[in-house]
Every structure is written in C-alpha cells, then in structure tokens.
Amino acid sequence: MRWWLHPSWSPEPPNQRFAMFNSRIETVLTSRAFQGPVRHRRAIIPVSGFVEFKTQGKQKQPFYVQAASGEALAVAAMWECWQNQVWSTTMITQAASVSFAEVHDRMPLSLNAEQVARWMNPEEDVKNLLQELRGQSAELHWCPVDPRVNNARNKEGVVFI
Template sequence: MCGRIFVRPEAKTQNLLHELNLDHFTLPDTPNVAPTEAIPVVHYWEDQLTISPMRWWLVPSWSDGPSTKFAMFNARIETIASSRAYKGPLKYRRGIVPVSGFVEWKREADKKQPYYFEGQNQPLALAAIWETWRDELLSVSILTQPANDNFSRYHNRMPVMLSVDRITQWLDHSISVEEELAAVLGASVELSARAVGTQINNARVKEWV
C-alpha cells in the first residue's frame, strides 16, 4: 500500500530531476498528502518530459467523473494489465511520482502505528500510471506490489520504487507492457523506517514528521 506521501524540494529529489533533465522544475513542499489531493507526476506530454500536478486517485477517461466509490489511488501490479480502468494508462501513460518519503501503518497491539519511509542513499521514484478525463482533469495511481522480506514486517504490500535507469525504461512507451511489468516487478531501493506520531493519521495535519 501507499496511503500518504511527502514531497519536498530537497537535494535527493532535486538530483533525481537533474538526472531526468528536469532541472527547471522545483518540487512543491507538501507534507502528508492524502489520496484525492494533488501530487507531482513526471510524464511525457506531446513527446516532452514534464511534471504536472495530478489528482491522486485515478479517474478513468470513460467514467462520469471523480469518485471515491472504488479505491483507485493505488494499482496492484498483479492485476493492472487486465483492468479496464488501468490497461490504457499502463500502455500509453506511464509516469513516476518523486517523493521524499511515504507513510505506512503497522498493527501493533491495539493500534496502528504509522511509520515514515525514505530512501537511504537515493531518492524515491514511485512507478505510476495516469489518465486524462475530458481534457479537464489529470489523475494518477501509484503501483503497488507484494512486500519484500524487509518491508513485510510493516505491511504486506509496498510501492514499486524505481532506480534512475529503470525510470527511463518505465517511461519508454515503445517497450511492451509485458516487458515493462516484468522489468519493474520487485523493484525497490534501500529504505530507512522510523515510527512517527499518530497525529499524521489526520490528513488535515500538514506537517513534516
């Protein structure tokens, strides 16, 4: 899963933009971003790599409009290719979400304890797919996958996290969907984790942990 993200124009994330030749962009300073709020997405638009704010909850192009009836802020890598809502974006509209960190919750005794995760030695680039609805709204889902051995102590699912070389491949739409999914399944980076205060459970609390 991936339920909250934190974005900051810090050195690691700005270096990621430098690697992608996007130095002219500065990321927003947005802590504790929840689904349905706007997050920055790196993607191609008219053959140019750019960054756009998108609604973090994908709105299918054929739908009646934004809704939270179905949980579409995350997309399971195991079923994404067969989903009516996701298979078009997966083929034609892949992107990444550059983040400073994200929060996941672990059940401990009688409560869920939030943990903040960040990359130890590199920025976090979360694989994503995006969609446009009636040329009015851009929206995005973050890919998730089964947790690896290190992450499974916290949760049974984790985001798909890409290194710079895999970012380039993920954004290359000339590569088939089957090749792309096989290449990124299991993709992760070394993470550090620390317990944070439960005030972060409230999405209206916009503060850094």
C-alpha cells in the same frame, strides 16, 4: 493531478466510490481501468518519503518510510484525463520485500535511473517490462512517527519518536 486515477471512459464524474489510489502490479495489465494508462500514459512520481501504518494492538502506528540512501524514490505510476477536466494518477504497488513486510504487505514499485528511462520509453513492451521490474525496489528505511500524523487537527507536522 488528483491522487486517485479516474478512467477517461467513465460516464460518472470523479468520486470516491472506486478510488484507485494504487494499482497492483499483478493486475495492472488486466484491469480495464489501467490497461490504457499502463500502455500509453506511464509516469514517475518522485517522493522523498511516505507514511505507512502498522496496526499494533488496537492502535495504528505510523512509520515514515524513505530510501535507505536518503535520495528521492522514483515510483512507477500512470495518469489519465477525464473529459479534459480532471487529471488523475495512481502509483504501482507490489508485494512487500521480506524486510519491509514487517511494516506493510505492499510497497511502491520504485525504480533506478535505468529503469525510469525504460518505464518512460513508449517503445518498451510493457508486459515484459512489468515482469522484469516485479520485485525491484530501492532499499527502504523507516522510523516510527507520532500517531498525531494521522490526525487532521494536528498542524504541527510529522513528529519523529
């Protein structure tokens, strides 16, 4: 799947002009691009961790973020297919928890096993479900990584500091 959602109804082929890498839980039900997917094409993106950047002075410091438990995160997501050619996805984000706000103002909507089952159940009322899930998240742990993690010329992988 392509990492940003491209609406099935778009007359234009996928491009980065309206890149929708993430979708905000606050507007997912009102955005034309997300209304269909959130009701009918929900998904889970399993992630072992992700990199988030915090501006410190004039530099962006990357942090590797993972569940404090060390287990994979199950992130609420949606998918779409454009003209039976391009499959795309987006993850749902929400305001950061108090502890994570020191790194970034947004965070993924991560779900536990019971919440995953409800998220994937097409019988669930998505409006009520989103209200219940808002603010939910696995406890996150983060550590700084070498700034080269953001450099495409770096072929060494993630370097922990």
